[in-house]
Amino acid sequence: MQVRHLLLIAILAFTTACSSKHVVDENLSETELYQQAQADLDTRNYGSAIAKLKALESRYPFGRYAEQAQxxxxxxYYKNVEPEAAxxxxxxxxxxxxxxxxxxxxYYLKGLASFDQDRGLVARFVPLDMTKRDPGAARDSYNEFAQLTSRFPNSRYAPDAKQRxxxxxxxxxxYEVHVGQYYLTRxxxxxxANRGRYVVENFQExxxxxxxxxxMVEAYQRLTLDDLAxxxxETLKLNYPDHxxxxxxxxVPRERGDEDRSWLAKATLGLIETDTPLPPGETRASQDVIRQYEDAEQQIPRELMGEEPQTKKRSWFSYLTFGLFD
Incomplete structure (x- = not known):
């Protein structure tokens, strides 16, 4: 099975899940609603469980199961991959x-919902570097776990929260380092330098x-602030001699100085580098997409790939559209 088949299956599954309606029998008693919701949770039918738990809370707001249903x-919601609702x-x-x-x-589930917010279906097949993504959900998760561990230090969930x-x-x-390196390229x-100092001051250990x-060393050297550099x-050599x-x-600087860069790289602030010529009809962006596609394909288990032979070389446009327009 090819990647495009997996993509189509995922889209169909998502569409089916979104379009399905869970109708709850109005004649069910409080106990029956709760028991059926528990059965749905046990069978991982989370959409149906959500419908029954919401019905239980609305029909019996002061019942014996109201707080437990909430x-x-x-x-x-968390297991149904609805982090905002959770x-x-x-x-x-x-x-x-x-x-x-x-x-x-x-508190613990709230932290988990933020923790897994960036990890969806795509992350299971495409190798994503989480340190280069928007850290908003990660920051929220850290703060929520911090609330849990400070308010309930003896909670059974505190050890796991601390590890997370x-x-x-x-x-x-x-992530802060990646941002600093981006500033270097620009x-x-x-x-x-400020990003590097922020990491050193706020993320010890x-x-x-x-x-x-x-x-900091590279930025200060570029700024000709020799004493600070x-x-x-010296601090880097003392504490991280094998860096x-x-x-x-x-x-050894990570980035080349302006004197070593082409005029096109300087004019575009490094957005276009011309170390090697590109084949006709290709761009750096298309090459990156092809590379990501090939990396993702390597991550898919062999048993899901099938034995379909590749009969012809694919164009970069085919890679960009996941073969939907072949």
Whole structure:
């Protein structure tokens, strides 16, 4: 099975899920509604479970299962990949039941919803570098887990939340480094130095601190701030002697200086580099798409690929459209 077949299957499954209507019998009692919702959760029929839990809450707002239904509705939304609905339901539960014995679970699910918000169907097949994506959801998740661990340090969910916070902190630090490196490519050396310093000052004990120092060294060197560059370099050598930017005791800049760049690269602020000529009809963007496509294809399990032979070489336009217009 080719990638385009998988894509079409995913689109059809998504369309079917969105178009399906879950009708809840109006004659069901409170207990029957709750039991059927539990059965749906057990069979991972989360859409149906959501409909029954919402019906239970609206029909029996003061019943014996009302609070539990609100709590399990958060979980059902989370498992149904509806992060905004899950977070909204969690906020509502926390506001209505701040002293509930399971309110820590609402905080935990809220953090999980943000944690998984960027990880959808595409991420299962396409290798995405999370450190280069918008960190908004990661920052929200970190703050929500921080609330959980500070308010409920003895919660059963606190150890897992702390481990996720370590990962998220490393992710946020690496994102700041990527932004700094982008500034370097655009000759925005003051901004690059500030990003590097921000990482060093605010993300201690993360793997990105060495990269932050290297950013500072390179940016200060470009700005001819020799004292600051030397101080940053000594700190880098002392704490990260094996950093990739240090070769035989010397600092190797990541980016080329303006004197080493072509006139086209200078005129376009590095958006167009001309190290090697492009084949006719191709662009750097099309090459990147082809590379990403091929990388993603390699990640798909062989048993899903089938044995369909490739009979002809595909054009870059075919790759861009996932073969839908072949």
């Amino acid at each position: 709590l399990e509705l958060i979980y059902a 977070k909204s339901s969690a906020d509502r539960f926390i506001r209505l039941h701040p002293q509930h014995p399971s309110v820590d679970y609402a 916070m370590i990962y998220l902190r490393n992710l946020l630090a690496a 000759n925005a050396y003051v901004a690059a 993360t793997p990105a601190v060495g990269d932050g120092l290297a950013l 030397a101080t940053s370099l 990739p930017s240090i070769t035989t005791g010397q600092f």
